Amino acid sequence: MIKVDIYNYEAFYLDYLEGNLNAKDSQVLLSFLDTHPACAAEVVDMADVLEFELPKENLEFEGKEALLEPVFKNGIDKDNVENWLIGSAEGLLSEVENQKLINYTKAHGLEHTSSLYRKIKLQPDLTVVYENKNTLLKKKGLVLGMFVRMLSVAAVLALVFFAVNWNMYQNVPQKYASRSLDENNFQQIKFADEQHKGAAVIEKLMQVPAQENIATKPKTTNKKGLKTTRILKIERLNPVPKLDNNYLAYITMEKPLPELSNYDVLFTEDDLAFTEIKNTEDFIEHDHYAHTASKVNVHDRYKPVTNALSNFTKLPVSYQESTKDSDYKVTKFKIGKISFERKKKK
Amino acid sequence: MTVDEYNSAVADYADNIYRFVLKHLKNIDAARDVVQDTFEKVWLKKENIDGQKVKSYLFTTAYNRLIDVVRKEKFQVGEENIDYVKHADPIKNMDLQSILNEALDQLPAIQKTVILLRDYEGYDYSEIGNITDLKESQVKVYIFRGRKKLKEILVSVEAVLEK
Incomplete structure (x- = not known):
């Protein structure tokens, strides 16, 4: 039920006049007006207002013709001849319609108007040109895109490097605490792992003429085509665990040594590199080496990997380890101009 | 649309669009801006544009940009803006x-x-x-x-x- 007051009675009264109030609400409204004569006086004329209508005017839009789409179905007359002339200039008329138009214009002296319409064809001023076209041109491929691609390749290679080679080379070399070569071309590999600590494999590297069959097996051929012989010899340092031939085979197969064809091939940049040669006490106890022992510390054991990667990518690749930081072991991998760094707590 | 097609469009239509816009704005700088914006927008949407229909796309973009300039920026073609030598x-x-x-x-x-x-x-x-x-x-x-x-x-x- 509505609640009528002095602020809303007019709105309800309009609803009442328009028949939008139900009987109950109407009764509420009329009761209010009975008790509020001043309000009742205000709404007396409202019924007249509702019936008020604006007087109709006979205004007409005279340009309706101009709004219509030009059509050429009807005949030509003075009212539509200009549409026909424009249609002709626009190429919208058939041959028959054009002939019909020509006849009409001749008959009514409209040749000049016809020629004017045919002249109304704007020509671009070709001397007006956009002078900064070069700034709009785009280069093929983006520098950023190339960088991203390079980065992607580098990231993949780095992943391969770390995932595969890290495990391969990280674990195995730990068995070899050092590799040494004496002046008689005997190489010593010392083991660092607990099981074989103190043991050493001594290899004699020598090159022999192909015709001579003095070498012990296995025989290999180096890159230069020369037959080479690897003479393996096991020496034991004290104290040493037992080291048998099976273990030797195991070492050789799982972690093949670089091609031991000759001295030069073994220690090149394409292979394990070394930077430091110093006398060592390791061999002194051993009569065979006591007088000439020297030690070659394997410094960059990832050289074969970085070289292979460099050959593959045609970019300089390097891998460095740094232990200068007392708390961390820092490894830095660089491919081209992009480098990755890995910090591992010691 | 490929990069080549885009660059061809620049060579083929930049002048046309410039003339079209300049005829409306009568202001060289404003017209250049519209051309620049037009090609920039087309470049951004190049993946979705057929290289064969780029002209139409360029004119549509230029026209819309033109309307924006005239309406939103309330660009007035007054005497001070006319660069044409009347x-x-x-x-x-x-x-x-x-x-x-x-x-x-x-x-x-x-x-x-x-x-x-x-x-x-x-x-x-x-x-x-x-x-x-x-x-x-x-x-x-x-x-x-x-x-x-x-x-x-x-x-x-x-x-x-x-x-």
Whole structure:
């Protein structure tokens, strides 16, 4: 039920006049007006207002013709001849319609108007040109895109490097605490792992003429085509665990040594590199080496990997380890101009 | 659209769009900005644009940008903005194209647009409709009205010359 007051009675009264109030609400409204004569006086004329209508005017839009789409179905007359002339200039008329138009214009002296319409064809001023076209041109491929691609390749290679080679080379070399070569071309590999600590494999590297069959097996051929012989010899340092031939085979197969064809091939940049040669006490106890022992510390054991990667990518690749930081072991991998760094707590 | 197609579009249509826009704005800097914006937008959407239809896409983009400049930035074509060298010559020294170009400026913008697209670029009514977002019949009406107005101006010029 509505609640009528002095602020809303007019709105309800309009609803009442328009028949939008139900009987109950109407009764509420009329009761209010009975008790509020001043309000009742205000709404007396409202019924007249509702019936008020604006007087109709006979205004007409005279340009309706101009709004219509030009059509050429009807005949030509003075009212539509200009549409026909424009249609002709626009190429919208058939041959028959054009002939019909020509006849009409001749008959009514409209040749000049016809020629004017045919002249109304704007020509671009070709001397007006956009002078900064070069700034709009785009280069093929983006520098950023190339960088991203390079980065992607580098990231993949780095992943391969770390995932595969890290495990391969990280674990195995730990068995070899050092590799040494004496002046008689005997190489010593010392083991660092607990099981074989103190043991050493001594290899004699020598090159022999192909015709001579003095070498012990296995025989290999180096890159230069020369037959080479690897003479393996096991020496034991004290104290040493037992080291048998099976273990030797195991070492050789799982972690093949670089091609031991000759001295030069073994220690090149394409292979394990070394930077430091110093006398060592390791061999002194051993009569065979006591007088000439020297030690070659394997410094960059990832050289074969970085070289292979460099050959593959045609970019300089390097891998460095740094232990200068007392708390961390820092490894830095660089491919081209992009480098990755890995910090591992010691 | 490939990079090559885009660059070809720059070479082929940058001038056309520039002329079209300049005819409306009468301001070299504003017209250059519209051309720049147009190609920038097209470049950003190049993946979705058919290289064969790039001209139409460029004109549509330029037209919309033109409308933006005129409406949103309330660009007024006042004397201070006109970079054109207006013909100071008497009418009798003007050729037909010059008179038509002067007359063109007296047309409402939409009539001017459709006539320029029709005469400069040779678009048909349907293509103009696509560019200006008008029905083909509306385009036709605007072109007819514009032509009538141009003809009236030519007639009045002739009347001046005959005096």
